[in-house]
Amino acid sequence: MRLYSTPTSPFARKVRIALLEKNIQCDIENVNLRDPEHAGREKNPLGKIPVLVRNNGEAVYDSAVILHYLELFHPEPALLPGDPEEKIRCLRLEALADGIMDATIAWVQEHRHSKDCQDLTLIGKQRSKVQSGLAYLQEQSQRWTQSSDKPLDLGQIAVIAAIGYVDLRAPEFLVPYADLHRWYQSLRDRPSVAETSPQ
C-alpha cells in the first residue's frame, strides 16, 4: 500500500497514526500540494491528500473512508468500539476534530493574505468554530484516560491530529484549553504520535 501525504497534513496524520497503531506496513509518499501535477492528484479527482492506494491499485479517500477501510480490512487492534452507542460517539468525535482541522486550515489560508486583502468576517467565523470545538474537546478530555498498552480509538486519533495542527499553526488558540493541551502532551512520546508529529 502507498499513502500520498504531506508532513503537516492533519488529515494524513490521522491515517499515519492509525497505520502505526495497527502496525500496518505502508509506503508513505510526500507530495507537494502546490504542484498541480503532484502524484496524488491522478488518484483523487479532488486533488486532495491523503489518498491510500491499495495493493490492487484502487485508491481510497478521504481520511475518514481510509480509516474505515483500515478498520474493515485490518481489524486488529480495533480502533472503533463494538458498542453501537460508543461507536457513534467515536465517529462524532472524528467529525468534530475534522471540522476543527477544516476551520484551522481556512483560517490559516485567509490569514496568509496581506492584511488589506483579508476577509475579517471569515477569519472571525473560522476562529470561533475552532474555539468552540476546542472548548467541547476540553470538556470531553476529562473522561479520557490513556495507557500506553491500550490502542487509541479513532476519535482520539482525530483529536490528536487536530490539536497537533492547531499547535503548529496557531498555538495561541490552545492557551485557554490547558487541560486539553496537557492531555495532548501526555501522549507526545507514544510512538504513533511522536513519529507523525508535524514538522
Ligand SMILES: N[C@@H](CCC(=O)N[C@@H](CS)C(=O)NCC(=O)O)C(=O)O
Ligand atoms: N475531507 C478531507 C480533507 C483533506 C484535505 O483538506 N487535505 C488538504 C491537505 S491537509 C489538501 O489536500 N489540500 C489541497 C487541496 O485542497 O487542493 C479528508 O478528510 O481527507
